[in-house]
Amino acid sequence: MDEKGANIDLLFRNGLKDFEVLPPPGLWDGIHSAIKMKTRPIIYLRAAAAVTVLLTMSLLAYRWSREMSLGPAGSVIAFNVPASSPVIYNPIDNTQYLPEKKYNTDNNSSNVLVETENQVAINEEIETIASPEQILNVPESKSLYLTKNELINGLELKPLNSPKGNPIAIQYPDLQYPPVNTVAKPVKRWSIEALASPTYYSTFTSGNDQLTSQLTSTEDPLFSYSGGVSFSYKISKRFSIQSGIYYSSLGQRIDGIYSFSGFQKYNESKGSPSFKVPTTSGTVYTSNPDVFLAAYGNGKVYTTYTNDVFDPNKASLQYISNSLTQNLSYLELPVIVRYKVIDKMIGINIIGGLSYNLLVSNSAYAMKDGTKYSVGDTKGLNPLALSSSLGMGMEYNLSDKLSLNLEPTFRYYLDPFSITTGSLIHPYSFGIFSGVSYKF
Amino acid sequence: MSEIKKIIKGCLAGSRRDQELLYRRHSAKLYAVCLQYSGNDEEARDILQEGFIKIFENLHHYKHEGSFEGWMRRITVNTALEKFRTRHSLYRVDDIDTIQEPDAEPDNQDYAGLEANDLLEIIRELPTKYRMVFNLYAIEGYSHKEIGEMINISEGTSKSNLSRARVILQRRVGSYTGIKKKVANG
Numbered sequence: 083m084d085e086k087g088a089n090i091d092l093l094f095r096n097g098l099k100d101f102e103v104l105p106p107p108g109l110w111d112g113i114h115s116a117i118k119m120k121t122r123p124i125i126y127l128r129a130a131a132a133v134t135v136l137l138t139m140s141l142l143a144y145r146w147s148r149e150m151s152l153g154p155a156g157s158v159i160a161f162n163v164p165a166s167s168p169v170i171y172n173p174i175d176n177t178q179y180l181p182e183k184k185y186n187t188d189n190n191s192s193n194v195l196v197e198t199e200n201q202v203a204i205n206e207e208i209e210t211i212a213s214p215e216q217i218l219n220v221p222e223s224k225s226l227y228l229t230k231n232e233l234i235n236g237l238e239l240k241p242l243n244s245p246k247g248n249p250i251a252i253q254y255p256d257l258q259y260p261p262v263n264t265v266a267k268p269v270k271r272w273s274i275e276a277l278a279s280p281t282y283y284s285t286f287t288s289g290n291d292q293l294t295s296q297l298t299s300t301e302d303p304l305f306s307y308s309g310g311v312s313f314s315y316k317i318s319k320r321f322s323i324q325s326g327i328y329y330s331s332l333g334q335r336i337d338g339i340y341s342f343s344g345f346q347k348y349n350e351s352k353g354s355p356s357f358k359v360p361t362t363s364g365t366v367y368t369s370n371p372d373v374f375l376a377a378y379g380n381g382k383v384y385t386t387y388t389n390d391v392f393d394p395n396k397a398s399l400q401y402i403s404n405s406l407t408q409n410l411s412y413l414e415l416p417v418i419v420r421y422k423v424i425d426k427m428i429g430i431n432i433i434g435g436l437s438y439n440l441l442v443s444n445s446a447y448a449m450k451d452g453t454k455y456s457v458g459d460t461k462g463l464n465p466l467a468l469s470s471s472l473g474m475g476m477e478y479n480l481s482d483k484l485s486l487n488l489e490p491t492f493r494y495y496l497d498p499f500s501i502t503t504g505s506l507i508h509p510y511s512f513g514i515f516s517g518v519s520y521k522f
Numbered sequence: 523m524s525e526i527k528k529i530i531k532g533c534l535a536g537s538r539r540d541q542e543l544l545y546r547r548h549s550a551k552l553y554a555v556c557l558q559y560s561g562n563d564e565e566a567r568d569i570l571q572e573g574f575i576k577i578f579e580n581l582h583h584y585k586h587e588g589s590f591e592g593w594m595r596r597i598t599v600n601t602a603l604e605k606f607r608t609r610h611s612l613y614r615v616d617d618i619d620t621i622q623e624p625d626a627e628p629d630n631q632d633y634a635g636l637e638a639n640d641l642l643e644i645i646r647e648l649p650t651k652y653r654m655v656f657n658l659y660a661i662e663g664y665s666h667k668e669i670g671e672m673i674n675i676s677e678g679t680s681k682s683n684l685s686r687a688r689v690i691l692q693r694r695v696g697s698y699t700g701i702k703k704k705v706a707n708g
Contacts, residue, residue: 090688090695091660094641098661101638102550103557105570110545113574117541302538337538404539 115299270483270521271316275326277487278309281513283332285362286494294507296382297362304333304407308513310414320422324435328414329442332509336361336406338377341448342399343455345374348392355458358384359446361408362507364460366446373448373457374399375406402455403448410463412439420475431475433489436496439467467497473515483522489515526590533581545574548591552598558645559602559657569605573598599662603672606654636698644694651675652687659684 283303287294312326339359349356355367357375360382368375374394377383394401418435441464446457473491480486494510529547532540552573556566576597584593645653654673658664659680664672666680675683 090691093636093695094645094656094691095661097636097638097641098554098558098645100551101554101642103554103642105549105553106563106567109549109567109571110542112571113545113578114538114541116571116575117578337542 275519277517279513279515324418364462369458429477655683656687
């Protein structure tokens with residue numbers, strides 16, 4: 083039995099070795115869709131990571147801006163008074179002077195400073211006035227910053243031993259401020275901005291018919307770009323409105339469409355398109371009579387020149403590529419509202435608005451070794467599409483007038499590009515715009 | 523860099539073209555394996571689909587040591603086993619045997635004229651658990667101990683199942699050969 087068993091084992095092992103059976107057509111579509119679905123969370127994770135990085139940067143920028151506006155630590159304020167007037171030198175050193183209670187209980191406080199000649203002491207009230215918050219409230223034009231150890235006009239400051247419980251009054255005559263010429267700076271309400279960005283383009287699909295899922299499984303978005311010039315007007319301290327003109331180019335690759343050149347002598351279509359390729363953005367119609375298209379894989383080509391009628395290999399046509407590239411260009415006219423969250427050296431804006439997108443060109447081509455072979459164009463596209471955008475702008479002010487901008491922006495097209503397939507396919511794009519703006 | 527390395531690299535970079543190329547090159551061989559382990563075409567399709575998804579998901583684990591085809595085959599066989607385990611998880615495999623044992627062992631036979639298609643058809647007619655044990659032992663080369671762990675049966679049951687599977691196969695092969703001879707002789 084063992085020998086017989088080994089024989090039968092060998093029979094099957096050898097007989098089935100290297101045996102192949104072609105799987106049913108269409109199985110690859112299911113596999114590819116599943117892989118695509120599983121890789122999408124990675125894209126979302128990357129987007130989440132990008133948002134986290136941006137938020138962290140914003141927070142750091144905010145903190146940094148705040149610290150910058152408080153000035154260097156340990157600096158003190160003194161009034162800009164005539165040389166003959168007594169000067170209070172009031173160091174703001176939290177570690178030395180706070181909490182205030184310390185001064186009331188400590189008779190031998192060596193921290194209170196007075197002017198020698200006039201016996202001016204600083205009591206609790208003065209200390210309160212000199213608290214950092216109030217110092218900040220002193221009009222800018224009447225103040226100047228000095229370091230802690232500076233003396234003004236040779237005045238010597240010494241500690242005062244005040245008796246316990248006796249509030250020390252300030253004998254501080256003729257503390258007068260010189261007239262100050264306050265000249266209001268003109269507000270720069272207008273600005274012009276130039277921005278550009280590479281953009282990632284993809285689609286959201288509503289409705290799930292078989293054709294749509296088949297089409298989306300063969301389409302891969304290509305990195306696109308967008309850029310333009312805009313003007314903005316500052317309505318208030320926080321709000322500004324912006325418009326301008328942008329040019330954006332979007333593209334996708336349609337896989338499984340095999341293209342060949344040299345078809346013209348066999349082409350009897352006499353001007354009418356010989357091949358139609360349905361895509362989620364519309365149907366590509368061939369306009370180049372020299373191009374032959376076929377879908378051997380899971381792509382789709384509508385034609386009378388089917389595989390059983392015409393074989394491009396037998397006709398010795400020249401193979402170009404196994405995919406088509408579809409390109410759409412839009413002129414974008416946006417109306418954007420900006421809300422300034424942080425208005426410091428590094429500013430943060432929230433940006434949102436709507437744009438009209440005018441279709442200015444569309445083309446379909448095949449590529450071989452960097453050479454473009456024109457195939458045709460896409461029909462059934464909306465010539466005018468409305469899109470919404472939401473983003474966050476970071477602005478680094480180089481000067482009063484000039485700033486560098488970085489604006490991660492998500493754009494969603496409210497109008498589908500096309501409704502050819504019966505499902506609504508809404509494109510979206512994400513780009514990190516960078517550029518400069520000039521205020522005037 | 524070898525071509526398969528380039529394809530794998532492309533797949534890891536998310537190139538749809540390379541993924542499809544990998545599928546087109548290896549799907550026929552792996553589908554034959556799926557058919558071998560499944561009782562019907564629908565199940566075979568499911569195994570191939572799930573197997574390929576796992577292959578793409580785990581491609582980064584492949585260290586370019588040993589045969590890539592062998593690595594893919596192991597994933598496909600494991601997928602078939604997972605399906606088998608899921609379907610038979612409610613009871614031990616030993617308890618579901620209802621097939622009648624053959625009465626006697628067949629005589630020496632002439633296996634000539636049998637093609638791979640015939641062998642595949644014969645093997646797919648086996649009861650599921652016999653098919654699993656026979657495939658794992660005779661084709662893949664696992665030991666009874668390993669098979670027992672893989673499909674949750676005892677070593678003895680694995681041996682017994684193999685023995686029964688062999689007897690059934692010998693009888694079927696005999697029938698097939700006889701029919702083929704009759705057809706050939708007119």
